[in-house]
Amino acid sequence: KPTLLWLRRDLRLGDHPALLAACHRGGPVIPVFIRDETVDDLGAAPKWRLRLSLKVMAESLAQKGSQLILRAGNAQDVLEQLIVETGAGAVYWTRLYDPQATARDSAIKAGLKDRGIEAQSFNGHLLFEPWTVETKQGGYYKVYTPMWNAVKNRDVAPPDAAPAEIPAPDHWPESDVLEDWNLGAAMRRGAAVAASWQRPGETCARDRLGWFSYEGIDSYGTARNMVGVDGTSGMSDYLALGEISARECWHAGLSALHRGASGAETWLKELVWREFAYHLMYHTPHILTDSWRPEWSAFPWHEDEQSVEVRAWTRGRTGVPFVDAAMREMYVTGRMHNRARMIVASYLTKHLGCHWRIGQRWFEECLTDWDPASNAMGWQWVAGSGPDAAPYFRIFNPETQLEKFDPDGEFIARWIAEEKDSPSPTALAYFDAVPKSWNLSPKDAYPQPVVELSVGRKRALAAYEARNF
Ligand code: FAD
Numbered sequence: 001k002p003t004l005l006w007l008r009r010d011l012r013l014g015d016h017p018a019l020l021a022a023c024h025r026g027g028p029v030i031p032v033f034i035r036d037e038t039v040d041d042l043g044a045a046p047k048w049r050l051r052l053s054l055k056v057m058a059e060s061l062a063q064k065g066s067q068l069i070l071r072a073g074n075a076q077d078v079l080e081q082l083i084v085e086t087g088a089g090a091v092y093w094t095r096l097y098d099p100q101a102t103a104r105d106s107a108i109k110a111g112l113k114d115r116g117i118e119a120q121s122f123n124g125h126l127l128f129e130p131w132t133v134e135t136k137q138g139g140y141y142k143v144y145t146p147m148w149n150a151v152k153n154r155d156v157a158p159p160d161a162a163p164a165e166i167p168a169p170d171h172w173p174e175s176d177v178l179e180d181w182n183l184g185a186a187m188r189r190g191a192a193v194a195a196s197w198q199r200p201g202e203t204c205a206r207d208r209l210g211w212f213s214y215e216g217i218d219s220y221g222t223a224r225n226m227v228g229v230d231g232t233s234g235m236s237d238y239l240a241l242g243e244i245s246a247r248e249c250w251h252a253g254l255s256a257l258h259r260g261a262s263g264a265e266t267w268l269k270e271l272v273w274r275e276f277a278y279h280l281m282y283h284t285p286h287i288l289t290d291s292w293r294p295e296w297s298a299f300p301w302h303e304d305e306q307s308v309e310v311r312a313w314t315r316g317r318t319g320v321p322f323v324d325a326a327m328r329e330m331y332v333t334g335r336m337h338n339r340a341r342m343i344v345a346s347y348l349t350k351h352l353g354c355h356w357r358i359g360q361r362w363f364e365e366c367l368t369d370w371d372p373a374s375n376a377m378g379w380q381w382v383a384g385s386g387p388d389a390a391p392y393f394r395i396f397n398p399e400t401q402l403e404k405f406d407p408d409g410e411f412i413a414r415w416i417a418e419e420k421d422s423p424s425p426t427a428l429a430y431f432d433a434v435p436k437s438w439n440l441s442p443k444d445a446y447p448q449p450v451v452e453l454s455v456g457r458k459r460a461l462a463a464y465e466a467r468n469f
Helices: 017-025 044-063 075-086 099-114 144-151 191-197 202-214 216-223 236-241 246-258 264-283 308-314 321-333 338-351 356-366 372-383 398-405 410-415 425-433 453-467
Strands: 003-007 029-035 069-072 090-094 118-122
Touching: 003 017, 003 075, 017 029, 017 090, 017 118, 029 044, 029 075, 044 191, 044 202, 044 236, 044 356, 069 075, 075 099, 090 099, 099 118, 144 264, 191 321, 191 425, 202 216, 202 236, 202 246, 216 264, 246 264, 264 372, 308 321, 308 338, 308 356, 321 338, 321 356, 321 398, 321 410, 321 425, 338 356, 338 372, 338 398, 338 453, 356 372, 410 425
Parallel strands: 003 029, 003 090, 029 069, 090 118
Antiparallel strands: none
16 A cells, blocks of 8 residues: 655755655555645745745656656545555655644544554654754753753664655546746746746755865864855755755764864754754743743833834844845845844844744745744844743944955945945845835935934833833
8 A cells, every 4th residue: 555755844865764664664655745724824935945945846846757646635535545545555745844744744643543554754854853853851841051961973864865766556536836926926027037046856965965064164163254255164055955864964964063163063053943943842832922931021212113123123124234235235135144133133132122923924024944943032032031041231333344344345245235336236135136015226226224323222221221120
């Protein structure tokens, strides 16, 4: 009897425990991707990026004589329908950890078992699943460094190769056509610019990881903060969609460490930040929607998405060049440097006094590497309301940060066009990409600051002191 391999955020063939198990089970394997409400609810950029990934995955499966079946609808209904159509005896998948997915998956598992269908889930998304790491007192880690110390010397099984072949059924079930799903539709803006740098899929992920772990990683310790430089691994899109496994990244980092690459330990630590985010989301799912520290729920942040401040921030018109450049880059390309994420998040929640949820939602709309756990943790870390967060009174100064992390002005030149004699094509591309209703032109004067930095800083500190934390 066939096995349905239900693919979600694991769009690769290598190091894929659920796929390997499906192949070993015997009988044909039918890979299926379901466009359920979790897919429909994705922001414009992550949905656009998903389309690229599905396209490559379909090609990779075809090269193995297999096929990616696409179906839309409620996941449970679709799986049950496919079981009827194919006579499948088992459904295998890779575990996810956000509350929506875990609730859906547990209900599906129970429903399948009741009907005598084998239902098995596997770990393919994380290095250390949330229930496998505990503090000495029991319970999960609320602070990052002790978690790092607890896991850094653990044995992580080496990644598995892709299966040599994927057994195919005699007859394939019907599939939707990917292009009919129109996953890229809402990414009207800038898709052309974004496409110019996107290298989707497992092969490109592995190539980039190879380059990074043999060359880039040596300068990672310093280059990782320079916003105008390609100094980080660029693995986040790949990891978000599972085009590469965390285990493969971990082992590449470990090999670099063993050959003495100076940035290797720092990089491995970043991979564990991702794990930390997942542990927090699993054990305290309210991190996705509410202040993780309850005392912060009453903090007087503004949450009006239509306010002048929020509009200036989302449109890259705050009058603060570092913030505006970063926001414009994200809008057009779907990506933003980690240092820039910290700056724009600090500016929104502190200088502008706006709720971190506004930023969380806008990032969800705009980032191709959008990941529920890392995004929520990142916002709450900067805002001060999260676990192991930066203290609220640490307010980044976007001007001094710019001098430090973009000393040659490369980043600013790439994204700011106003009042420049010959603006760069990327800076101009932003104006082509934004909706007409925003009424922006590169010939406009560069905006005056929406708030003076010193005024915003004082206001934030006063609000903080008034709460008496
Ligand atoms: P590298 O520096 O090469 O790091 C390697 C990998 O480690 C990354 O791919 C990522 O998986 C992980 N990692 C690195 N930094 C972090 C971090 N701070 N938290 C969690 N994991 C980390 N990352 C996302 O993947 N998706 C998001 O939606 C997201 N939202 C963020 C929002 C805010 C406000 C902040 C401050 C950070 C956010 N991050 C998010 C984390 C980080 O900015 C990105 O993972 C990183 O910029 C990706 O670039 P890279 O792959 O080249 O990273």
